[in-house]
Amino acid sequence: MTESVLAVQDLSVILSREGRPSRVLDGISFDMFPGEIIALVGESGSGKTSIGLTLQGLLPREFQARVGGSIRLAGIELVGARRHTWQSARRHLVRAISQDPMGALNPTMTIRRQMRESDRRSGGSIEDWLSRTGLPDPDRIADALPHRLSGGQRQRVLIAMAMMARPKLLIADEPTTALDVTMQAQILHLLRHLAHEQQTAILFITHDLSVAASLADRVLVLYAGRIVEMGRMQDVVRTPAHPYSAGLLAARFDLDSDRRRPLPTLPSERTPSINVASACSYATRCPIARPDCTAIRPPLKPASAHGGAVACLHHEQTRFLSAQRADAEPWPAQTIQETAALRLSNVGKAYPTGPQSFWGRRQPQPVLRSITLSIKLGECVALVGESGAGKTTLLRIAAGLVVPESGTVARFDKLPPQVVFQDPVAALTPWLTIGEQIGERLRAVSLDSDYGRRRVGEAMKLVGLDPVLMDALPAEMSVGQCQRAVLARAVIVPPRLLLCDEPISAMDVSLAATTLNLLSDLRRRLDMAMLFVTHDLAAARIIADRVAVLKDGALVEIADPDAIIAAPQSAYTQSLIAAMPSLQPGGGR
């Protein structure tokens, strides 16, 4: 066995927010070996990003981090190390790539200068490293400024910049979340290749188990700041030992998931208020919790299901969990009427781009070319395409927010369609209570009246939100609750057409599955037609009756979801399907 690159022992981190200390990481121990890829999986708030930052010594100073335990990177102890030890470690030993490559690049420096800055001693040529990451025309890229590059190119540049320093450890924090599936597949392939070739250990932080499965050798499952399960990736995927890992695996959906019934989800949301010193922090959500789960904190012990370790008192029960899942009631049959809720004929739209000249008008760049699409009453159509394909513009035209340059838009209903935006938190006004915002569509009725409050309460119950939250501000609620509030506002007066703009793209698996279930339920119960814009073909297949594929502003394909996936007609759809990550090793289908 080779020497470990990174040895983390009993790492704990306490951060103070507004003077209140909270333990974000607790008792984290693991080793990494050269060339090994470890996936760090967990939902938002589980502490996975904090691990990445702690390993780089970059926890924000205003949180007054108190770090305990030990981090040995290439034999150097970093906990309590002096400033220049950390600086030299960051320069030579540990590098990171992030979710937002634009934010990590200096907008005023060419790629060449930034790469030279990043690594002064290396002999390797910049062009050589750029081409190693699969960038075509490295000369041009090296002399370009970051804003000239696409998102995928920027991420490759960051990878080249990080790998050029030949670090022992690369921390990749959700590096592909902002990218399209096809681009994601390429970046994952590149990371795997580099880890092997450079013998760099990669800590891959993600909330997406299928992405992790297609890349990593081992996996650490993190819950509420503790490792609840660790083991070989394929072992954990095949026979999860912790109920949380089992729940995460069951909640993920792919092109083979059963779309006739609700998706399995994790029970409720995370509650922060548990006495973690003497309880399993997952006990409040755990389907197999027993009384002793709230009395003893389970230690990480060898698992019986695989060769790894698990922190659960009753882990031998976990394997019975997956058997219970399959018998959810199927969705009731949906009647789709012949009348169209929305009919777009030959819709076209162009935006002016490029530099503004003083004399002439700017050259209009077509975003949508002659789109003809109709959504029948009660039908759900998913619009799939990569970023820049014109999906959002089409949705905004359907909503009446953007006026098309050519073609006609006809809606069945006089009531304007309602829209669910991508970021539920940003779609709520921070200084108004949830009840006030939901009740805004009942304009004739005052919210102070009993009738108004009752209607708002009913709408909240409909979307699964406790009416007690009526007087809460958005900042006091979780992302999932905000998403429900946004939906309650949309359906308090049920529209005939609901437009959803990437409503699940920023969510972790469990929340995404919950949201898909809620949308499927609402559209059937309230008999709404729906346009569901997404870049995720699997989500589209689960929710929609028909899938329309948009490429460069034109519809290339529209058909029944399973027909499209079984026999994609266009090359573009084929590449989308091929790039879907799956739980099988090697990725792709």
Place this chain on the structure above:
Amino acid sequence: MTGRPSPDTLPARPRFNWRDFFRRAGWLGSFGIVGLSVVTLVAVLAPWITPFDPQLRVAGAYLPPSAGHWFGTDEIGRDLFSRVILGVQNTWLPALAVIASSLVIGSLVGLISGLLGGKVDLVIERIVDLFLVLPGTLIALAVVASLGPGLVNTMMALAVVWWMWYARISRDEIRRLKARPHVEAARIAGVRGSRLLLRYLLPGVVPALLIGASLDVANVTMTLSLMSFLGLGLPAPAPELGAMTSRTLDSLTVHWWLPILPAAIIFLLCLLANLAGDGIRAALRGA
């Protein structure tokens, strides 16, 4: 499973809390805010709290600062400390008035510009640009010169050249908010007109305006003092800090306290105002 609150119970509502406010403002900012509140109180209560009548001869002329007369006495034996307290009133309250009127005028113009957009915005913004490139203090001097000296005229003249910044701030904030998803979502929910403005836009503009105003107080105080220094504020016998400094400047080497102490108070006022402005900014941004 006892003692565990259910996930949907509502946490205690964080109403406005002075302790949080001052913690976010930091100790320097809190010092500025408290100091400025005291100054405002002194300014309002000035006629009642002066130890001596500021208009009357109460001791010998040119007495240096002492226990009986903290700031000494002036050329005809009036108590300088009492005159400075009244001077604070004559400097500080007009400064607040100038800020308040600029705030009202400017934010109204900015709201119209930001809300209507298009051609109206273009025209209004060019007018604002025009005012911004003019040398403000000089214009104010010219206005006072043509209207005649006096406190009201000085204040009007200052307000004329001071409102543009507030117009800019409120216009930019409105335009920023209009593009935010939550305002768009409210519009899709059917909120229009004054309801959209009052409930969804204005509450987002107010913090920026407050921050701008609190950082601006010191500038106005300085300019007002400058204009009084140049003889364009209150007429001669009334105590005003800038005017007191200017009238006694030639005795600096002989009776140093006469120009220095009023000037020091101007300096202190501006320092407090800037600290308070920073504090308010930190507190509101953090909220």
